[in-house]
Amino acid sequence: MKPPTFDYVRAESVQEAVQTLAANGDEARVLAGGQSLMAMLNMRLLHPSVIVDIGAIDALNYVRIDGDEVEIGAAMTQAELWKRPECRQHLPLLTKALPHIGHWQTRNRGTICGSLAHADPSSELPLCLAVTEGSVVLESQSGRRVIKADDFQTGMLSTAKREDEMLIAARFPKARPGIGYGFSEFARRHGDFAIVAVAAVADGSTIRVAVGGIADRPAVLRLGDTDAMDEMLNRFAWELGGTDDIHATAKLRRNLVRTLGKKTIEDALACRG
Amino acid sequence: MPRLNKDQRSLVSLTLNDEAVSGHAEPRMLLSDFLRHELGATGTHVGCEHGVCGACTVRLDGKAIRSCLTLAVQVQGRKIDTVEGLADRDGTLSPLQQAFRECFALQCGFCTPGFLMTISEFLEQYDEPSDAEIRDALSGNICRCSDYNAIVAAVKQTIRQVKSVTS
Ligand code: FES
Ligand code: FES
Numbered sequence: 001m002k003p004p005t006f007d008y009v010r011a012e013s014v015q016e017a018v019q020t021l022a023a024n025g026d027e028a029r030v031l032a033g034g035q036s037l038m039a040m041l042n043m044r045l046l047h048p049s050v051i052v053d054i055g056a057i058d059a060l061n062y063v064r065i066d067g068d069e070v071e072i073g074a075a076m077t078q079a080e081l082w083k084r085p086e087c088r089q090h091l092p093l094l095t096k097a098l099p100h101i102g103h104w105q106t107r108n109r110g111t112i113c114g115s116l117a118h119a120d121p122s123s124e125l126p127l128c129l130a131v132t133e134g135s136v137v138l139e140s141q142s143g144r145r146v147i148k149a150d151d152f153q154t155g156m157l158s159t160a161k162r163e164d165e166m167l168i169a170a171r172f173p174k175a176r177p178g179i180g181y182g183f184s185e186f187a188r189r190h191g192d193f194a195i196v197a198v199a200a201v202a203d204g205s206t207i208r209v210a211v212g213g214i215a216d217r218p219a220v221l222r223l224g225d226t227d228a229m230d231e232m233l234n235r236f237a238w239e240l241g242g243t244d245d246i247h248a249t250a251k252l253r254r255n256l257v258r259t260l261g262k263k264t265i266e267d268a269l270a271c272r273g
Numbered sequence: 274m275p276r277l278n279k280d281q282r283s284l285v286s287l288t289l290n291d292e293a294v295s296g297h298a299e300p301r302m303l304l305s306d307f308l309r310h311e312l313g314a315t316g317t318h319v320g321c322e323h324g325v326c327g328a329c330t331v332r333l334d335g336k337a338i339r340s341c342l343t344l345a346v347q348v349q350g351r352k353i354d355t356v357e358g359l360a361d362r363d364g365t366l367s368p369l370q371q372a373f374r375e376c377f378a379l380q381c382g383f384c385t386p387g388f389l390m391t392i393s394e395f396l397e398q399y400d401e402p403s404d405a406e407i408r409d410a411l412s413g414n415i416c417r418c419s420d421y422n423a424i425v426a427a428v429k430q431t432i433r434q435v436k437s438v439t440s
Binding site for chain 2: 035
């Protein structure tokens with residue numbers, strides 16, 4: 001279908017964007033790459049009165065190393081980040097996960113931060129942010145705040161972002177020697193929504209494994225070692241509470257948590273630098 | 274920071290297949306509709322209109338994108354390439370188009386413009402792609418009546434041919 005009508009503002013700076021958000025409350029929506037928002041508009045799932053386009057704010061198109069973190073600006077596309085040397089060098093988990101997101105054409109437009117703000121429970125990027133314990137930077141006219149992944153995504157398509165705020169950057173911890181990363185996904189067709197996606201981070205003494213696609217937001221399991229891995233993954237699979245639907249049965253989902261979970265942890269342990 | 278009113282049709286000027294063109298669009302007008310209905314460039318097809326089929330793929334500043342997920346007002350001043358720009362002006366098909374024809378990589382042709390625009394960017398980035406890389410790049414284009422193997426074969430034939438011409 002065609003989108004409903006809306007006013008359109010092309011913001012030239014973050015100040016302009018947050019000013020428009022402050023003036024319009026929940027009537028405004030931020031458009032970055034548009035790969036989720038435009039589809040929702042075309043399906044008439046949303047009826048904003050104004051669209052604030054931030055895709056042309058050059059100051060937000062960056063990736064930079066800041067101490068122990070890599071900060072990615074809100075206009076940086078998924079395809080562009082994947083090509084950056086900073087990604088290969090400092091973000092091995094994203095290097096593995098990015099090719100699973102959507103398709104060639106959607107990665108060319110879709111942004112890292114847009115996917116985080118959209119907060120789809122089966123998306124790869126919220127999963128990566130959760131498992132690495134990264135954070136997001138929110139800005140409004142009243143200031144800036146940094147929120148941890150776990151506090152940011154509150155449920156399916158919902159976050160702690162206020163209506164007058166926009167997500168201006170995401171921060172992922174920089175890879176460190178001795179830590180390994182794994183990522184696996186099961187989907188009906190490459191690029192489709194994940195039925196189950198798993199990301200793992202492992203160092204010598206702790207393993208974190210996160211599962212997306214089942215609960216209403218990424219769920220993280222912490223393990224001390226691999227001794228009781230099968231048992232813990234089995235319990236985790238039941239706790240996540242998957243249900244039967246047109247795409248997969250609850251049983252298949254539990255099986256995927258056990259098998260993909262184990263494989264992803266082993267991958268992470270195997271590639272510790 | 275100009276605010277375009279929802280009912281206001283504004284002038285959008287862009288470079289379409291190396292030609293300066295312009296038309297009018299209200300904010301909600303999709304790039305796919307703008308190309309087809311305002312500019313008369315009907316080579317770009319519209320299948321699902323919500324980003325899953327790839328029929329509407331065009332190139333924006335060289336990058337393959339879905340024109341049904343982009344607004345016309347967003348391409349002001351930018352460069353768009355569509356399937357109409359692939360063949361020479363005298364109608365000689367591009368190597369990729371010719372390979373599609375020879376490999377029977379299309380039947381009804383509805384999906385073809387999208388495939389061609391995706392592959393044209395892909396081939397600029399990969400000199401010697403593996404089959405897996407080709408299939409991965411094509412995963413965002415759906416064909417409902419031809420044969421994906423024939424499409425992969427056409428991509429490979431194009432690579433061989435372009436290489437033999439340049440070497
Ligand atoms: S029409 Fe754009 S992806 Fe289907
Ligand atoms: S040739 Fe008919 S849909 Fe592809």
